[in-house]
Amino acid sequence: xxxxxxxxxxxxxxxxxxxxxxxxxxxxxxxxxxxxxxxxxxxxxxxxxxxxxxxxxxxxxxxxxxxxxxxxxxxxxxxxxxxxxxxxxxxxxxxxxxxxxxxxxxxxxxxxxxxxxxxxxxxxxxxxxx
Numbered sequence: 001x002x003x004x005x006x007x008x009x010x011x012x013x014x015x016x017x018x019x020x021x022x023x024x025x026x027x028x029x030x031x032x033x034x035x036x037x038x039x040x041x042x043x044x045x046x047x048x049x050x051x052x053x054x055x056x057x058x059x060x061x062x063x064x065x066x067x068x069x070x071x072x073x074x075x076x077x078x079x080x081x082x083x084x085x086x087x088x089x090x091x092x093x094x095x096x097x098x099x100x101x102x103x104x105x106x107x108x109x110x111x112x113x114x115x116x117x118x119x120x121x122x123x124x125x126x127x128x129x130x
Contacts, residue, residue, distance in 0.1 A: 001051040001128070008113055009044070015110060016040060032080070039073035042066040043111075043118050050117035051128050067122030071115075 016037075023033050046067045048055040059066060087096040120126040 005051055005113075009048070012044070012110065012114065032077070035073060036077055039070045039077070043070035043074075043114055046070070046118040046122040047114040050121040050126075056121070056127065063122040067118045070118070 020033065020037065023029060043066075045055065045059055046063050049059050049063055056063075085100070087093070088099075117128075
C-alpha cells in the first residue's frame with residue numbers, strides 16, 4: 001500500500017474518532033451510532049481489500065455484501081440527517097444552504113477514495129497493482 005493511502009486511512013480514522021466523541025453525549029442516538037460505526041467498518045474493510053492481499057483473503061466472499069451494507073446505511077443515515085436538519089435561524093437562508101453544501105462536500109471528499117476503492121474491489125473485483 002502506498003504511503004498516501006496509509007495517510008488517508010489514518011486521517012479517516014482520526015475524523016471518525018472525533019465524530020464519535022462528539023456524538024457520544026446524545027444517548028438516544030447511540031444505537032444509530034453503533035450501526036454507523038459498523039457501516040464504516042464494512043466500507044473500510046472492503047477498501048483495505050483493494051490494497052492488501054491479507055484483507056482480500058479474509059473478506060473475499062463477503063466483499064460485495066459488506067460494500068452494499070455499508071453504502072445502504074450511508075443512504076439511510078443521510079436521509080435521517082436530512083429529516084432532522086433544522087436551519088439556523090440566526091443566519092440567512094443562503095448561509096444555511098452554503099453550510100449544508102460545504103458539509104456534504106467535505107464528507108464526500110473524505111469518503112470518495114474509500115468508496116472508490118471499495119467499489120473497485122467489492123463490486124468489480126479489481127485490486128491495486130503492487
